[in-house]
Each structure stands twice: as C-alpha cells, then as structure tokens.
Amino acid sequence: MTAIELRGVTKRFRTADGGTYTALKDLDLTVADGEFCAVVGPTGCGKSTTLTLVSGLEQPSAGEVLVDGRPVTGIAPTTGFVFQQDAVFPWKSVLDNVAAGPLFRGTPKADARTQARDWLRRVGLAGFEDRYPHQLSGGMRKRVALAQSLINQPRILLMDEPFSALDVQTRAIMSTELLSLWDQTKPAVVFVTHDLEEAIALADKVVVLTAGPGTVKAEFTIDLPRPRVVQEIRFDPQFVALYGHIWEALRAEVAEAYARSTAIGVAA
C-alpha cells in the first residue's frame, strides 16, 4: 500500500520584494508502506520543502499531498521528524526528553519513562538516562533524537540530513544503527541528503531531483541485499555500479545549480 503520495505538486513562496519563487514544480513521488526512500539533488532544489509538505507544516500551491490516501491538512501524530539540528530540550534529562512524546499524548508518567528506558537501550544509551543533552557527544544526541522520534512508533519518518553534522565514522555507524532501528518498526522513510553514497547505502529507492524548481528527474531501485553494513557496502561492486549510474543523472543538476550560483556571484 502507498504511505505517501505527492501528485503534481507545485510549491511557490512569496518573496520579500512581493514576487513569487517556485521551489517545486509538478513533482510526483510515491513511497510505499515500510519503504526507505532517499531524495538527493543539488542545493536549493526543494528537498526540504518536499519534507515540509509531507509533514503538513506547509500546504502545496497546486497538486495533492496524501498520507495513507488522505490529504495532509496539518501535522499528524503518526509522522516523526529527525533534522540536522538536534531538537532536544536542553533543560530536560535524556530520559525525560525521550519520554516527552508519550507524555504529551497522555501516557501516564511511569509508563512513559518505562518506554523511554526501553528506547534508550535500543539506541545504545542505557546508563545515560540522567545526563543532560550538553553532556553528550553529537552522535549520542542524535541517538536521543532517534529514540525521541521512534518511541512514538511513527508510520512516516521524515529525515532531513540528520547525520550531516557528525564526523565521517560516527555518521556511518549511526546509519547502520538507523537501518536496524527502521527494521524493528518499519516506518515509510523519506531521507533527504546531499550525499549520494549515504542515499544508496540506506535506501530501497533513490529519487534524483532537478536543479530548482525541483521535480523528479529519475528514480532508481536499490536492490542491494539487507541487512546492510553502511561502513562496508560502498565497496560492493553492485554499489559502485549503482553509484556510477545515479551520478550520471545527478551530475548535470549539480553542475546547473552551481553554474547559477556562480553566475549570481559574478553579477553581484
């Protein structure tokens, strides 16, 4: 069954000078139940905008955004987010950060804390319940953010460059951990990244967007076997072939976006 569907979606924003800017144009995208979809494209092509539309934070200017076959009208409790910036509460302990979702939905405090302990164990943070976010490394804070989101058992998980602030090794470790956590609850994922290697290592499907206004240029099925170890899969010949193939589609869009940005730089 289809979890997420964008049909002919266009998104325009008002600009400061009273004009409009078209960020997305006629974008069609479907993500099946339990599918891991990665979206790549050059800077400014509308990747984050696509996520804000699926999340219900923004409405499309034209076209339809459907989750579970129904139009998205606002933020749904069944949708989870993990962003580049940590969205943790700095004044709450790790345990209370993770318990916040169930508490907010009316779960009694003791039950919410029991669930939070269980999720902290699953993300490898057992023993860190009483710490505060500033006492954790970047990778550990990212684990808190994952537990905070996954404890709500989202049907849809939206991720916007969640690991881009981490060092290369931690990033690869976190990616492998994400796959094993995803396997436990199987939400439909839309994962936005600049990093084509990361996209291929994680996803069932990689969608390449054009330079803005963003629309789908091409979709690629990633039939690499699972479970995958992200640190190792990039050496697999099948991975290398997929990378070459998808980069062919992405390269022209990256060049186009870069040319536009430098042309603006020259004009200025």
Ligand SMILES: Nc1ncnc2c1ncn2[C@@H]1O[C@H](COP(=O)(O)OP(=O)(O)OP(=O)(O)O)[C@@H](O)[C@H]1O
């Ligand atoms: N609220 C807004 N008002 C006006 N313009 C916006 C708004 N949000 C996004 N844009 C513009 O829409 C375009 C797409 O932005 P978006 O953040 O979706 O791109 P992106 O592909 O995620 O970029 P990056 O890879 O650099 O993060 C950009 O040109 C951006 O400036």
